[in-house]
Amino acid sequence: MARVCQITGKRPQVGNNVSHANNKTKRRFYPNLQTKRFYLASEGRWMTLKVSTKAIKTINAKGLEAVLKEAKLKGTLAI
Numbered sequence: 001m002a003r004v005c006q007i008t009g010k011r012p013q014v015g016n017n018v019s020h021a022n023n024k025t026k027r028r029f030y031p032n033l034q035t036k037r038f039y040l041a042s043e044g045r046w047m048t049l050k051v052s053t054k055a056i057k058t059i060n061a062k063g064l065e066a067v068l069k070e071a072k073l074k075g076t077l078a079i
Contacts, residue, residue: 013029
């Protein structure tokens, strides 16, 4: 999955570059994705995820187990 957060499902959005003369050309807004390793204590192993910075904050707040469970139910995590 390229440029898609594995936890939140955030994807690139499409918009316009608007010049001073009000000319509009297409552009993309990419999510702030980071490749990050998390320790999964229940299985005793490390897990590498491509996640947005918002997802990192969510994992810190709720815990990895709960967030992974939610992502599997939502269908964004394919692990």
